[in-house]
Amino acid sequence: xxxxxxxxxxxxxxxxxxxxxxxxxxxxxxxxxxxxxxxxxxxxxxxxxxxxxxxxxxxxxxxxxxxxxxxxxxxxxxxxxxxxxxxxxxxxxxxxxxxxxxxxxxxxxxxxxxxxxxxxxxxxxxxxxxxxxxxxxxxxxxxxxxxxxxxxxxxxxxxxxxxxxxxxxxxxxxxxxxxxxxxxxxxxxxxxxxxxxxxxxxxxxxxxxxxxxxxxxxxxxxxxxxxxxxxxxxxxxxxxxxxxxxxxxxxxxxxxxxxxxxxxxxxxxxxxxxxxxxxxxxxxxxxxxxxxxxxxxxxxxxxxxxxxxxxxxxxxxxxxxxxxxxxxxxxxxxxxxxxxxxxxxxxxxxxxxxxxxxxxxxxxxxxxxxxxxxxxxxxxxxxx
Amino acid sequence: xxxxxxxxxxxxxxxxxxxxxxxxxxxxxxxxxxxxxxxxxxxxxxxxxxxxxxxxxxxxxxxxxxxxxxxxxxxxxxxxxxxxxxxxxxxxxxxxxxxxxxxxxxxxxxxxxxxxxxxxxxxxxxxxxxxxxxxxxxxxxxxxxxxxxxxxxxxxxxxxxxxxxxxxxxxxxxxxxxxxxxxxxxxxxxxxxxxxxxxxxxxxxxxxxxxxxxxxxxxxxxxxxxxxxxxxxxxxxxxxxxxxxxxxxxxxxxxxxxxxxxxxxxxxxxxxxxxxxxxxxxxxxxxxxxxxxxxxxxxxxxxxxxxxxxxxxxxxxxxxxxxxxxxxxxxxxxxxxxxxxxxxxxxxxxxxxxxxxxxxxxxxxxxxxxxxxxxxxxxxxxxxxxxxxxxxxxxxxxxxxxxxxxxxxxxxxxxxxxxxxxxxxxxxxxxxxxxxxxxxxxxxxxxxxxxxxxxxxxxxxxxxxxxxxxxxxxxxxxxxxxxxxxxxxxxxxxxxxxxxxxxxxxxxxxxxxxxxxxxxxxxxxxxxxxxxxxxxxxxxxxxxxxxxxxxxxxxxxxxxxxxxxxxxxxxxxxxxxxxxxxxxxxxxxxxxxxxxxxxxxxxxxxxx
Numbered sequence: 001x002x003x004x005x006x007x008x009x010x011x012x013x014x015x016x017x018x019x020x021x022x023x024x025x026x027x028x029x030x031x032x033x034x035x036x037x038x039x040x041x042x043x044x045x046x047x048x049x050x051x052x053x054x055x056x057x058x059x060x061x062x063x064x065x066x067x068x069x070x071x072x073x074x075x076x077x078x079x080x081x082x083x084x085x086x087x088x089x090x091x092x093x094x095x096x097x098x099x100x101x102x103x104x105x106x107x108x109x110x111x112x113x114x115x116x117x118x119x120x121x122x123x124x125x126x127x128x129x130x131x132x133x134x135x136x137x138x139x140x141x142x143x144x145x146x147x148x149x150x151x152x153x154x155x156x157x158x159x160x161x162x163x164x165x166x167x168x169x170x171x172x173x174x175x176x177x178x179x180x181x182x183x184x185x186x187x188x189x190x191x192x193x194x195x196x197x198x199x200x201x202x203x204x205x206x207x208x209x210x211x212x213x214x215x216x217x218x219x220x221x222x223x224x225x226x227x228x229x230x231x232x233x234x235x236x237x238x239x240x241x242x243x244x245x246x247x248x249x250x251x252x253x254x255x256x257x258x259x260x261x262x263x264x265x266x267x268x269x270x271x272x273x274x275x276x277x278x279x280x281x282x283x284x285x286x287x288x289x290x291x292x293x294x295x296x297x298x299x300x301x302x303x304x305x306x307x308x309x310x311x312x313x314x315x316x317x318x319x320x321x322x323x324x325x326x327x328x329x330x331x332x333x334x335x336x337x338x339x340x341x342x343x344x345x346x347x348x349x350x351x352x353x354x355x356x357x358x359x360x361x362x363x364x365x366x367x368x369x370x371x372x373x374x375x376x377x378x379x380x381x382x383x384x
Numbered sequence: 385x386x387x388x389x390x391x392x393x394x395x396x397x398x399x400x401x402x403x404x405x406x407x408x409x410x411x412x413x414x415x416x417x418x419x420x421x422x423x424x425x426x427x428x429x430x431x432x433x434x435x436x437x438x439x440x441x442x443x444x445x446x447x448x449x450x451x452x453x454x455x456x457x458x459x460x461x462x463x464x465x466x467x468x469x470x471x472x473x474x475x476x477x478x479x480x481x482x483x484x485x486x487x488x489x490x491x492x493x494x495x496x497x498x499x500x501x502x503x504x505x506x507x508x509x510x511x512x513x514x515x516x517x518x519x520x521x522x523x524x525x526x527x528x529x530x531x532x533x534x535x536x537x538x539x540x541x542x543x544x545x546x547x548x549x550x551x552x553x554x555x556x557x558x559x560x561x562x563x564x565x566x567x568x569x570x571x572x573x574x575x576x577x578x579x580x581x582x583x584x585x586x587x588x589x590x591x592x593x594x595x596x597x598x599x600x601x602x603x604x605x606x607x608x609x610x611x612x613x614x615x616x617x618x619x620x621x622x623x624x625x626x627x628x629x630x631x632x633x634x635x636x637x638x639x640x641x642x643x644x645x646x647x648x649x650x651x652x653x654x655x656x657x658x659x660x661x662x663x664x665x666x667x668x669x670x671x672x673x674x675x676x677x678x679x680x681x682x683x684x685x686x687x688x689x690x691x692x693x694x695x696x697x698x699x700x701x702x703x704x705x706x707x708x709x710x711x712x713x714x715x716x717x718x719x720x721x722x723x724x725x726x727x728x729x730x731x732x733x734x735x736x737x738x739x740x741x742x743x744x745x746x747x748x749x750x751x752x753x754x755x756x757x758x759x760x761x762x763x764x765x766x767x768x769x770x771x772x773x774x775x776x777x778x779x780x781x782x783x784x785x786x787x788x789x790x791x792x793x794x795x796x797x798x799x800x801x802x803x804x805x806x807x808x809x810x811x812x813x814x815x816x817x818x819x820x821x822x823x824x825x826x827x828x829x830x831x832x833x834x835x836x837x838x839x840x841x842x843x844x845x846x847x848x849x850x851x852x853x854x855x856x857x858x859x860x861x862x863x864x865x866x867x868x869x870x871x872x873x874x875x876x877x878x879x880x881x882x883x884x885x886x887x888x889x890x891x892x893x894x895x896x897x898x899x900x901x902x903x904x905x906x907x908x909x910x911x912x913x914x915x916x917x918x919x920x921x922x923x924x925x926x927x928x929x930x931x932x933x934x935x936x937x938x939x940x941x942x943x944x945x946x947x948x949x950x951x952x953x954x955x956x957x958x959x960x961x962x963x964x965x966x967x968x969x970x971x972x973x974x975x976x977x978x979x980x981x982x983x984x985x986x987x988x989x990x991x992x
Contacts, residue, residue, distance in 0.1 A: 140391070141390045141391040141394065144391070182402065185398055185402075186394075186395050186398050186399055186402070187391075187394075187395070188390075188391060188394040188395070188398075239435075241420060241428065242428050242431045242432050242435065243428075243432065244417065244420045244421060244428070245420040245421050245424050245425055245427065245428025245429070245431075245432075246421075246425070246428040246429040246431070246432035247421050247425075248421050248422070248425045248429065249421065249422060249425075258432055258433075258435070258436045258601075259432055259435065259436075262435070262436050262601065262602070262603040262604060262609065263603045263604040264432075264435050264436070264603075264604045278417065278421065282421060283417055283418060283421045283422060286414075286417050287414060287417075290410055290413060290414060293410075294406070294407070294410050297406060298403055298406060298407070301399055301402055301403050301406065302399055302400070302403055304395060304396075304399060305395075305396050305399060305400075310391060310392075310395070313392075313395050313399075314395075317395075317399050317402070321402060321406075324406050324409075328409055328413070331413050332413065332416075335413065335416045335417065335420065337412075337413075337416055
């Protein structure tokens, strides 16, 4: 292919408005619907009041939505150019957190910027996928297949992974890893490698166990047998399962959840908000929300099939996998399928970080969609 | 671009694969939800209900206890309490400290609270404080959101308006023993108390009533959110009506003062116990509140044994008050007539033992009437030598000695009426004649309670088998069998009791003086120590009671009835180590009889 620009003057660049028109508004609508479910649940958790959570969440979502749409219409070549710098910036922030981070929920995760508390590990989820996608964008199929090409992407994954695990935030670290690995997988790295390393990871579990913090061990042990400690760590899972199960087919009705309104559920507005939803709206409500997530995420994963540039394909799919893991870990956790690792349900759980990550990521995914016909030179966009 | 095409192919295939994996994962989540909410939905619904619905007992209101005039002896008052449910308190110590800033709990009580928290199951509420005033109570309610596990409760607690005067009758309430807490769910209610003594204990099941239940919705820390119908109301306990006359009871207690004494006043016609006093008393309200260890120890160590109900549990040698029974037995046997005379020179020899009369110089020639009136011991020694002990015992038994009347008050003792058989069984010895002589003057092994003495007196006075009662459902209608004794002999004995109060009688100087109503009675002085020969022969003779330590002094007794013409009231007075029956017990009995027959116009009690 050489160094010739694939983006030539022959093609007429679309205006911002044309790009807006080209947005997948169905996905935007599904995203808004998910967020609206979140507002309703926060309204319920606050015993039928907008304050203090639902109203703030709406404000945040409004800002994040604008941000998402903004990102979506920015020329994708800018994102190509920003991929590596973003990763390095994330790295610097992660290291900064190590020294000056605020401690919350048992780990150092936040950087207090004064006006907001920044969670660099969240940004790193996106930056890692961007950087790895950028790396493989510049590799041919043959190069992608070679083991040598794995070195730099793995470094891009493992450095933030180790830093985030040290915070300690195993859930986020795993998501960073998963997003990056998805990109590597999709880029054409040998499939046997994933099988072998899967076995390797399973073998390494007993070793990794040694490095876990006591509270992490507790969570895993309680996950395996929640009834062993019904008033301690297992309490959360047990109460969550009671709430989920007692909702039945159609739930107890909006604002009628007893487990939530009588405070039997822990962490209702954040980690366990899905439980509140199922208790009040039952299996039907849960299925609808899971379907919305499924639609949005599958769209993100498969968007690359219609995309002409490798960067866009890998970026969108990698982000979608990472975000899917977000949903999977949270929902699996409240159902007692996965250990309680303290991962919120993006868009629905109260809080800015997860929402921001989700919306930034979807901004990028939509940008890939908008710019799916754009071709980008392997060495970069040439814009920056 | 073949290479680009290959890259795209690999990507597409793998992306679809990942999408498939995602779809499967979502399906797994859905399946799990289906399993939880549909397959096991019923189970979790029950568990959710179990979480939120708590069945709580409603303590029944305890029945009240009234005297014969409707005066309240035991009632219920509102009691504002602070409770702590240990399992609902996040942290025990900080919570206790915060509570202490509102309520003053002293360190000793705090230590006890901590101990209880440790020992009890964590869901059993512990009473932090009771008897709070409204101000503290409302402050606590305001602060409650900051004090997880702390609850307030406006319950009922027992109040004894009569205080000390009726402590021995009504008894008191106390928390169930810790090992009993699981016997009834009611016992786990905070501040729930059960009757521990007296009528409160005996009539526990009658007074308690039945608990109700209510279903409440509680939140995770156990705080009540709302009540869920239906509610099953508790059933108030039954009231208990006593035959007691509270006014008389209080009068008696006041008359007894600091003495250690037991007094029983009987209505002869009905057997109603009008007063049953045991002195000194104690405040039963103190037990309801939880008596302090110091006060409890003081009650235990007091030599006058305030906790003992002396009128039914105190067993005393009857002394000369038994002489009517001995005389009656002798009359019934035809051994003597009222005119039969014996000579008293102050002593009576039996074998090589000398029995003394209380009157050292002797009474000279006395007939039976004078012998009782003057309480001549020698006369009764003479009778005793000729009268079998079992005949005396039989007569004593017929007049209520050795009987438990089971009036409903704990600790009623049967006393002791010695017989040949008793001696053989309990002492493995045969009866000695000398013992009969001792019994004939109310010493020796014979023991009686003040209640038995009062019953004896009532039976003598009425000639009917009067049976005492203190709990009555209906007043008045009691019918007693006539005593199986020659009425002439009874009349004779009654006459001797009148003579006790007359010129020359032992109680004349002390008891008869100001009484408007003619009374009859008998003094008794029961010796509690052995008088040695040396003491008798010493210069001052037998030591006077006020020369002796309290515990060695004689018991002072008196039994009596009035009016003579138409006996209505019988009384027995036993003053432990009080001294002489004439000087100490007789005046008390006189005043009590006067008061019983001339009650002040009852003041209607304000209903609280």
